[in-house]
Amino acid sequence: MSLFSKMDTIILRVADIKAAKKWYEEVLEFTSSYESNGDHAIVIFPIGNGPSITLYEWQHDESHSPASSSYPIFFAENIEEVHTKLTSRGVETSELQKDGSTTFFTFYDLNGNKLEVCYWS
Template sequence: MLGFTVAFSGNGYRILRVGNSEVPLTIEEGEASSLTNRAYPIFFTKDLDIVYKKLRDHGVKAGEIQKDGVNTFFDFYDLDHNKLQVCFWE
């Protein structure tokens, strides 16, 4: 749904490629809880509205777009209910 490609899969985890970037995203299998899900990845984009619409159009659970005075951002959740975030700032 998010457009990542799998670079490696095995031993209870997957390494995903994010676009054409050299930066990997590693997802591990296991129990999710509020104690283990305090840290979450934040993705930067220059086109927040486009990314928001694309995720929602693909059925991804996403919160409302928010502004904190510096950043514009929204939270979204993977199929295991892990929180991720997309942000934009100038």
């Protein structure tokens, strides 16, 4: 038995919480469930029944470089439509790729955080 009952959230660090929140709402069509604008501003976006995405505004005295080895992967049954929609919204995306029964592509948010979308059957 695992020590944990579920994955709660995935943190993505951002430079400007307001700009990032707007990008995730407008580009990815997310709806926030919680916001905090204190010293450590965060915005939480629930994603289906899985873990949420939490945007965390880093402090100006903290260093940050977007992660390239760890990143969230979203699942979409209509992956071609999602790819087309993100591309049309000016999002930097890779080409659709196939690996056996899995189709996927990567894209980046306005802070350079790597994200991925996959579909498998």
